[in-house]
Structures are given as C-alpha cells and as structure tokens.
Amino acid sequence: xxTLLLASLLVLGLAGCAxxxxxxxxxxxxxxxxxxxxxxxxxxxxxxxxxxVEQPGGGSLLQVQFAVEARxxxxxxxxxxxxxxxGMVVKGVGEGYRTATLLTGQTRYFTATAPxxxxxxxxxxxxxxx
Amino acid sequence: MLIRAVAISISLAVLAGCAAPTxxxxxxxxxxxxxxxxxxxxxxxxxxxxxxDMLASGAVNNPDGGRSIMVVSRITNDTMQRxxxxxxxxxxxxxxxxxxxVVTTTAVGLNRAEDEMTQKAxxxxxxxxxxxxxxxKKGTLQAPDLSLSGKILQRNHKxxxxxxxxxxxxxxxxxxxxxxxxxxGETPIIKRGSDKxxxx
Numbered sequence: 001x002x003t004l005l006l007a008s009l010l011v012l013g014l015a016g017c018a019x020x021x022x023x024x025x026x027x028x029x030x031x032x033x034x035x036x037x038x039x040x041x042x043x044x045x046x047x048x049x050x051x052x053v054e055q056p057g058g059g060s061l062l063q064v065q066f067a068v069e070a071r072x073x074x075x076x077x078x079x080x081x082x083x084x085x086x087g088m089v090v091k092g093v094g095e096g097y098r099t100a101t102l103l104t105g106q107t108r109y110f111t112a113t114a115p116x117x118x119x120x121x122x123x124x125x126x127x128x129x130x
Numbered sequence: 131m132l133i134r135a136v137a138i139s140i141s142l143a144v145l146a147g148c149a150a151p152t153x154x155x156x157x158x159x160x161x162x163x164x165x166x167x168x169x170x171x172x173x174x175x176x177x178x179x180x181x182x183d184m185l186a187s188g189a190v191n192n193p194d195g196g197r198s199i200m201v202v203s204r205i206t207n208d209t210m211q212r213x214x215x216x217x218x219x220x221x222x223x224x225x226x227x228x229x230x231x232v233v234t235t236t237a238v239g240l241n242r243a244e245d246e247m248t249q250k251a252x253x254x255x256x257x258x259x260x261x262x263x264x265x266x267k268k269g270t271l272q273a274p275d276l277s278l279s280g281k282i283l284q285r286n287h288k289x290x291x292x293x294x295x296x297x298x299x300x301x302x303x304x305x306x307x308x309x310x311x312x313x314x315g316e317t318p319i320i321k322r323g324s325d326k327x328x329x330x
C-alpha cells in the first residue's frame with residue numbers, strides 16, 4: 001500500500017515537472033517587406049516607414065508608409081497583413097490586394113493604418129497583378 | 131427523326147463543354163477581370179479607405195473613454211445600378227466594431243429600427259406570462275453619438291471609342307451632439323472599358 005502511494009506521488013511529481021506545451025513558434029522569421037521578382041524589374045521600394053499614431057484619449061495605432069519609384073510603366077498590387085504581439089494575424093477591412101498604376105519615373109507614396117491598437121507588426125507584400 | 135435528335139444532343143453536349151466551369155473565387159487572391167459595374171472589390175476598396183482614415187483621424191474615439199455608438203443613417207444610391215448599400219456599410223461597421231472603438235446601434239433607424247426586436251422585447255413588460263426579472267428595464271438603451279451617412283454617385287462619359295464610368299463613394303460621420311461632420315471621405319473608383327458594356 002505504501003509502495004503504491006509512493007509510486008503515485010512520484011508519477012504526479014514527474015508530471016508536474018513536464019514542460020508546458022509550446023504556444024509560441026520559433027519558426028517565425030517574417031520579413032516586413034516582401035517584393036515579388038516580377039515587380040522588382042519595374043519598380044523599387046525606396047522608403048518604408050512605420051509609426052504609431054497617438055489616439056485621442058490614449059492608445060496608438062500602427063501606421064505604415066512606403067514609397068515606390070517606377071523604372072517603367074507598371075501595374076502593382078499591394079497588401080499589408082497585420083500581426084499582434086504574439087504573431088497572430090489581426091483581420092483588416094478587406095482581404096484583397098490594393099492595386100496601383102505607376103508611371104515611369106513616378107514616385108508614389110502609400111499608407112495603411114492598422115485595424116486595431118493591439119497590432120504590433122506587419123508584412124507588406126508587393127506583386128504584379130496577373 | 132432519330133438523326134435530328136442525335137444532332138441536337140451532340141450540339142448541346144458541345145455547347146456545354148465550351149461553357150466556363152463554375153468555380154469559387156477567393157477574395158484574398160482574385161486577379162480576375164474587372165467589371166464596369168461596381169463589384170465586391172470596389173466596396174472593399176471604399177470601405178478600407180474610409181475605415182483606415184476614420185481610425186487614423188481619431189474621429190471615432192470617444193473623448194469620455196469607452197466605445198462610441200454609431201447609427202447608420204441614409205446612404206443614397208445615386209447610380210444606375212441596383213446597389214444594396216449595406217454591402218458598403220456592413221464592411222465599415224464590422225471593421226469599426228473589430229477596432230474596439232465603435233459599436234453600432236440597431237435600435238434606431240431613419241425609417242424604423244434595424245432590429246425591431248429591441249422594442250418588441252420591451253413589450254413583454256405588459257405580459258404576466260414572462261418572468262419580469264428577465265425583461266429589459268426602462269432606460270437601458272444607448273443613444274448614438276455618431277451618424278454615418280453618404281452617397282454613391284455614378285457618372286458615365288464617352289472617351290474616344292471607350293466608355294469611362296466614374297463612381298464616387300462619399301461618406302460623412304456626424305457628431306450628433308453638435309451636428310458637425312467630424313470626418314468626411316470620398317473614394318473615386320474610375321473604370322474605362324468597352325463602350326458596349328452596359329452599366330446598369
């Protein structure tokens with residue numbers, strides 16, 4: 001009986017020492033800027049800024065601004081995906097890419113505002129629409 | 131007779147084979163052709179521009195803390211198409227709600243409440259059949275602070291051999307305490323295409 005009790009306590013003790021399940025991935029190596037090779041031939045991303053816009057009554061929202069300089073006339077599609085401090089996606093208004101037309105030599109500036117104050121990081125993806 | 135039936139069957143089979151297969155479109159990855167009429171991508175564009183600008187401006191922040199209460203007023207469809215303006219306002223409402231800054235009341239509306247159950251549920255105060263402790267008390271409804279109104283305009287032009295269709299999505303956010311429009315936005319959506327396309 002005593003042996004059984006000791007064995008049970010030992011098993012419980014070992015279970016308590018077990019590592020808790022991992023909830024954070026160590027695989028995250030997410031670049032803030034992702035530009036597809038197709039669009040690199042036609043345009044350069046010359047600036048990429050981020051700032052937190054203070055809100056009346058406290059809090060702040062992440063805002064992103066980027067500039068694209070065109071080497072030739074081109075169509076471009078872009079999208080910002082927002083992430084919270086844990087790396088989870090925060091849903092924006094729409095899911096689709098925003099399109100823009102660039103004229104040779106033109107520098108265009110685009111901004112995007114995070115949909116929630118808990119947004120901590122982002123990923124900007126530029127691609128050529130098919 | 132038999133030959134005719136076989137010929138018709140073969141023709142139908144060939145025609146069916148030529149038809150484009152029905153398929154799902156993923157809104158997150160849609161590079162499909164653009165319609166001259168307003169499609170879901172246009173509403174998404176207008177809603178994104180409006181919400182991002184509203185949030186960045188701070189217009190929707192409640193100065194007393196907590197969430198602002200918004201009511202959707204009249205959004206006029208001044209286009210040649212039959213548009214349900216909820217396609218636009220719902221996206222805006224959902225995004226503002228998700229932002230944690232704005233909640234929309236469905237208990238007030240221009241013609242009638244969007245959800246008439248709010249009033250109906252209060253009529254249970256008269257009924258002996260209901261446990262009155264669960265019936266909504268008087269003075270619990272929240273009045274709106276902000277009103278969202280707007281208009282969608284359409285203008286058609288002939289440009290050379292093509293047709294240019296211009297849509298303007300105009301929105302105003304009014305502070306109901308002062309009657310002042312504290313935020314306004316306009317998103318132009320310009321399309322140029324075949325003159326043979328009908329945009330209504």
